[in-house]
Amino acid sequence: MKKEAQVIVVTSGKGGVGKTTTSASIASCLALMGQKTVVIDFDVGLRNLDLVMGCERRVVYDIVHVIHGEAHLNQALIRDKRCENLYILPASQTKDKDALAKEGVKKIIDELKSRFDYIVCDSPAGIENGAMSALYFADIAIVVTNPEISSVRDSDRILGLLASKSFRAENDLAPVKEHLLITRYHPDRVQRGEMLSMEDVVSILSIPLVGIIPESESVLKASNQGLPVSFDNESIAAQAYYDATRRLLGEEVPFRFTEAKKTGFFSRIMDALTTETA
């Protein structure tokens, strides 16, 4: 008997914090670990996931074509060339805000549940249609947050919506399992008192921390190439995403990449003499 598939929403409220990067990376990690995974782009009108996954030239049908019955799910699903467990369902380019109706999305998710172990829903920014559709059927939520004041407030808002406007909330089921993922973390800036620390963010949002992704140049390089950063073994962001995925699957993994560089007293003096005052 196949274990019940889990629906994971990757959301944030705030834009530009790393939802699509996270969706692509975590979906890739899950697939590379042997889990049959599909990642769905829930944006309405602006496709992004296909670019980050590197399959933009293979998009023929999208989620709205399937909802409207113009295509079968099979025709819209794109299999990743690098990993056979990984599939992508692209977003529509339509401007119709009501394109992602609940019944239509439910049908797709139910069909996907019979074929996959994990369904990752990449939410757009905001709290409009696309974002609400993405979180509605979630069992698990990864709330992507930058250590920055607007992002933290928006994440708090999204947590409120997960607790009140999800299918689970409306039907009195066990609540969506919320996880915090801090992205673009810069331990040196935290130490200098310029950036909120992971302890600050966790204590303000009060949900379990599933991962800390350090700021890394490898993320831009990866999206330039259409390669989810998880495929780049050298990257500290990739390694952090692996750690996060393992925690998602229940493993206890110590947090890496959270400490500032320990430099000697002398090199600190040299740094101080040669850098500008903030």
Next chain:
Amino acid sequence: MKLYDIILKKLGMSSDASASANVARDRLQIIVAHHKNNTFPENDQTVTKIKQDILKVLSKYYPSADFSNVNIQLEKDGEQAMLQIDLTIPESEVVT
């Protein structure tokens, strides 16, 4: 600032209470706590409409007052709601 403090600060070794991250954290603690306390069964739009109606009533009785600096807080504490209004009524309007 003493030379010692300047050196420590440059070396990133002083925990300056006014460090920007601390300011951000303190601001967030107020915002998020306020949001948690202010959860009325009605949504935020209703609270805004209540505030607007209060301002209309005040303007009726103090027609030449400037209410741009008025502060209206509607908060919930458990089962009770608390309404707090801070405003300045101009001298000319005060009836003795």
